[in-house]
Amino acid sequence: MSKTAISLKDLRLVVGGKLRLKIQQADLDPEMPTMILGPNGAGKSLLLRVLHGLTLPQGGRITFPGNLGQQKHQAMVFQRPVLLRRSVMENVAFALRARGTDRNQSRDIAGHWLERAGLGDLADAPARRLSGGEQQRLAMVRALACDPKLIFLDEPCANLDPRASVQIEHLIKSAVASGVKVIMVTHDQAQARRLGGEFILMHQGQIVAQALRERFFRPTWHPLVDAFLAGEPLLAQAQDQI
Secondary structure, three states: OOOOOEEEEEEEEEEOOEEEEEEEEEEEOOOOOEEEEOOOOOOHHHHHHHHHOOOOOOEEEEEOOOOOOOHHHEEEEOOOOOOOOOEHHHHHHHHHHHOOOOHHHHHHHHHHHHHHOOOHHHOOOEHHHOOHHHHHHHHHHHHHHOOOOEEEEEOOOOOOOHHHHHHHHHHHHHHHHOOOEEEEEOOOHHHHHHHOOEEEEEEOOEEEEEEEHHHHOOOOOOHHHHHHHOOOOOOOOOOOOO
């Protein structure tokens, strides 16, 4: 990889006495969208939290190129959006003010993003009364309005209907087109193909396969990838004993 990568080395996370993450070495492309796939309990969401600094590992090192590692240049959207007991507009404007944007400008920026996401007519509505798809779009808008260089997405389309998922995907594609680095967890293989450039397969807290799109989805490239894409259970991988 010629560009300076997002580098993970010797990451180790123990939760409740169990080894949940063990990543010896991985380099993520700093620009193209990275899709993280794997069965339930593979450690995908934990990895996002560690990368974003929400969970501290017991060991290891993460190196970001440039200023991607600074919290002010990062954002994260969770599977279940966490919204304030405020209006739709204020959910976005408050996040902007928390980052130093003045009150008038924060409302202007918030209004612009709400219009882009098709939420302009709901600006004054209570955020927590929106539909599930609308709430997730609001969470995306709140993150993107803060102009991040790197955004972590933890199954942003889980439990959404197809129309709502398409709207979220449109926001993600727009972010990528504007130069935002996306690292996203998804269980939807078709969605991963539509959005991703780089792909990671996780199993039992480890990165067991990593490749660009053409290689990752090529039959017989990797037995664990083949099994996962076919919906088969993955082979057990040995882990160190705690």
